[in-house]
Amino acid sequence: MKIYADPITVNCRKVLAGLDLMGVPYELVHVDYFKAEQKAPAYIAINPNASIPAMVDGDLILWESNAILQYAADKHGRSAVYPTDLKTRADINRWLLWEAAAWFPSCYVYLVENCVKPLLGGAADPAVLDSQAPNFHKLAGILDARLKAHQWIAGTEVATIADIAVASPMHLHGWQQLPLDDHPNLRRWMFDGVEKLPAWQKTWVGEGFITKKA
Ligand SMILES: N[C@@H](CCC(=O)N[C@@H](CS)C(=O)NCC(=O)O)C(=O)O
The missing domain is CATH 3.40.30.10 (Glutaredoxin)
Structure with missing residues (x-):
């Protein structure tokens, strides 16, 4: 592959x-x-x-x-990370679609404004960030509510592809300056869950879009 x-x-x-x-x-x-x-x-x-x-x-x-x-x-028959039972699979598929259609576009605004533009010598536009904020908080609130009852998004014992997919648009959350303070369950899931996964750590990306730690 x-x-x-x-x-x-x-x-x-x-x-x-x-x-x-x-x-x-x-x-x-x-x-x-x-x-x-x-x-x-x-x-x-x-x-x-x-x-x-x-x-x-x-x-x-x-x-x-x-x-x-x-x-x-x-x-490869990896049913632990993409379970085959009907309801869990439908739930994961739902989060994958939500990520691509709603979550990624919202997080991407912060990536462009706070990471890409400054890196290319420009500056973030506060009006763009302000206009995205209500949508971001609506979406983050949906995710936070799901994570209040579950360690992982799909309610599984281990992380699934839904966790990786939904975490990815916020992979540079500090540099993106994502407003996460009002979303404690999302923070716990990202900081104590996803960011502790060896698979996540192995694919580390840091400020400046670098992939190797000094
Ligand atoms: N929905 C697509 C989105 C792919 C996408 O937008 N990739 C970005 C990088 S994350 C890209 O290559 N954009 C083209 C460009 O900026 O020229 C996917 O999930 O694969």
Whole structure:
């Protein structure tokens, strides 16, 4: 299984951490995001969206990070991290869709304003952050309520691909300056749960979008 990715990005870290969580081997093909290699014709032939990540496994080409995790877990029978019982699976699928459709776009605003813009020599626009804040708190409140009753998102004994997927858009939460103070269960899950997972630590990304600790 080849994974085309740049480990610094949200959706690439998601796939790499998820594959590590499930213990599935892969070959990383580095696509340099800041060199815009995702826009090169050779890569667009794999992923016409010109976005990363993408996966090639034999004759199967797959893009969409959550679809890659679902496929890898099913192919390798990793039912602990992607349970097969009907209701738990439906619940996890729901959180994966919610992450892609609602959570990632909201967290991404903070990533762009507080990380990417300053890194490129610009400055965050407070008006953009202010206008996103109500939506962010609505979504974070939904997640916080779920985590009040559960250690992990899907109510399982161990972390699942739902935890990795939903944590990924906030992977640089400090640098993103995500307003997490009002969401204690979300904080506990992220700080004492996800960030303690070896799979998460192995795919560490720090301020400046660096992937190696000094
Ligand atoms: N829904 C897609 C989103 C992929 C995506 O947006 N990837 C970003 C990096 S996290 C990207 O490559 N964006 C293209 C660009 O900024 O040029 C997925 O989950 O795979």
